[in-house]
Amino acid sequence: MNNSRRLFQNAILLLLSLSLFTTYAAAQKNPSVGNLFINAYEKKDEAAMKKLIETRTKEFPAEVQAMVEYSMSPKAGKQEQDFLFGVAGLIANMYGEQTGDMRLFEAVKANYSSVLKKRKATTLDPNVVSALKKKIAALGGGDWRVNMFRLDQSGVLTVEIDVRESSGGAGFTPRIEFKKSNEARDIIKAGLPAVKKGKISWSSMGIGLKTVFIE
Incomplete structure (x- = not known):
């Protein structure tokens, strides 16, 4: 019975492996026009980029839209945002030169401007943060140490304070x-x-002690 079960499990794993390999191979054989452009961009192959714009013009608006949507999602980090918006802007500009329609470029520019404004609004002044950390440490009588002081893209502040274990006696x-x-x-x-929303939490040796919310 155990041997039969083991053979069945091995067969399932083999099928999954073949399926993943087939999907990967298909992706390599049929990369999107956006991926092809990025490959050419990273190689600094201007001729290849221009040829893609000229020969596959109609495919690019959807690719640019997908890049912008991902860049503006919570999944994208700062460097990833900058890179993708840079590529999307280049594609949109070349697309505009090819078609005479600059609306795609203007849309990319407007969205990137929005991202930069939001980023600026959620960037904390290092001097202010340093001063606040010192005040909090002093409030804790030297037993508190701020491990995290972060403002996310949504404007939510997270402060994590580590409390010296011996302070409890x-x-x-x-x-x-x-x-x-x-x-x-x-x-x-x-x-x-x-900052209108956030939380401050205290912990010691991995044990949560208290949380207060900023509202």
């Missing part, structure tokens, strides 16, 4: 006083008045 878990946790929140709200 021998054999006791450290305790975060209600008054001090509220003071920490007030310090951050005063230093970052534009």
Whole structure:
């Protein structure tokens, strides 16, 4: 019975492997026009890029739209955004020169401008962050250390504070006083008045101690 089950499992794994290989091979044989353009771009092959624009013109608007949509999604990091918007802008500009229609380029430019504005709004001043970290550490009497101080693209702030284990006394878990946790929140709200949402959490040796929300 065990041998039959093992043979069945091996057969399933073999089928999955063949399926993945077939999918990968198909992707290599039929890359999208966007991928072909990126390959040419990375090789600095201007002739190949121009030829793609000239011979497969109608395929590019959808490719550019897909690049922009992904770049503006939470999945894309800053460097990835900049790279893809750079490629999308180049494609859109060349497409405009080929067709005389610059609307695609203007759309890419407008979306990238929106991303940059949003990025600027969620960029924290290092000096302000440093000052806030010092104030929070002082509030904790030297037993608190800020491990994370991050504002995401949605404008949500996350502050994580590590609490010295010994601050709770021998054999006791450290305790975060209600008054001090509220003071920490007030310090951050005063230093970052534009931040309207977030949370501050305290932990010690991987054990969560307290969380307060910024609202």
